[in-house]
Amino acid sequence: MGQVPIKIAIDISGVPYDKIFIGSISSPTYSITKIEKEFSEHLKEFERSKWKGVKLDATDLERIIRFFDERKIRMRSISISQQDWVNYKRNYGEEAFFKERLIAIYYFTLLRQMTFPESKQELKYDIVFCEESWMNINKALDSCRRISNSFNRNFDFSVSNAKHTKLLKFADYIAASHRKINAETLRNFNYFRTINISPDPKCFIELFKKYKK
Numbered sequence: 001m002g003q004v005p006i007k008i009a010i011d012i013s014g015v016p017y018d019k020i021f022i023g024s025i026s027s028p029t030y031s032i033t034k035i036e037k038e039f040s041e042h043l044k045e046f047e048r049s050k051w052k053g054v055k056l057d058a059t060d061l062e063r064i065i066r067f068f069d070e071r072k073i074r075m076r077s078i079s080i081s082q083q084d085w086v087n088y089k090r091n092y093g094e095e096a097f098f099k100e101r102l103i104a105i106y107y108f109t110l111l112r113q114m115t116f117p118e119s120k121q122e123l124k125y126d127i128v129f130c131e132e133s134w135m136n137i138n139k140a141l142d143s144c145r146r147i148s149n150s151f152n153r154n155f156d157f158s159v160s161n162a163k164h165t166k167l168l169k170f171a172d173y174i175a176a177s178h179r180k181i182n183a184e185t186l187r188n189f190n191y192f193r194t195i196n197i198s199p200d201p202k203c204f205i206e207l208f209k210k211y212k213k
Helices: 029-042 058-070 082-092 098-112 137-150 166-180 201-208
Strands: 002-013 020-028 074-080 123-130 155-160 192-195
Touching: 002 029, 002 098, 002 166, 020 029, 020 098, 020 166, 029 058, 029 166, 058 074, 058 166, 058 192, 074 082, 074 098, 074 166, 082 098, 098 123, 098 137, 098 201, 123 137, 123 166, 137 155, 137 201, 166 192
Parallel strands: 002 123, 074 192, 123 155
Antiparallel strands: 002 020, 020 074
């Protein structure tokens, strides 16, 4: 089975049980090096590792998103609100690795909007996730893989951080942009989309054996 010539990076802005944003960026593998080089040339002030999205204001983030948008780079983001956390914790909070399972569901909901079903092409997508200090990333990815298999999706997962994988730094900027840039401004970008759909109930049934609104 071959690999789709696309790499997807996913990062989370925020921590439970506050509102969190999950950002993703998708790039053809052949153009990643070129994009990273151009980013360093045109936006070199953001090259330093300390310039995470949380430290940038909306104006800075708009410049970054415009840079990707002009190069037709697909950007997607999804959020979990504080009220969502309250509801999920009430319905599923007694389960082991509750946060990891929930994040897995949102990971998959995001990926489902960025990939084709494997029934249409016998290829794997290369997905890299940023390791989060507040959760067991391996448990989250095991759960995400379980859901993915049930929906006939085939993903190759790996874990890294922004220091070693620049695409994860870009994904962090996308998540932060969803948090800090108003929705009307984001709609002006052609390749940025916020995912406003609820996760498929089948995901909850797969991981929690039940579904409650």
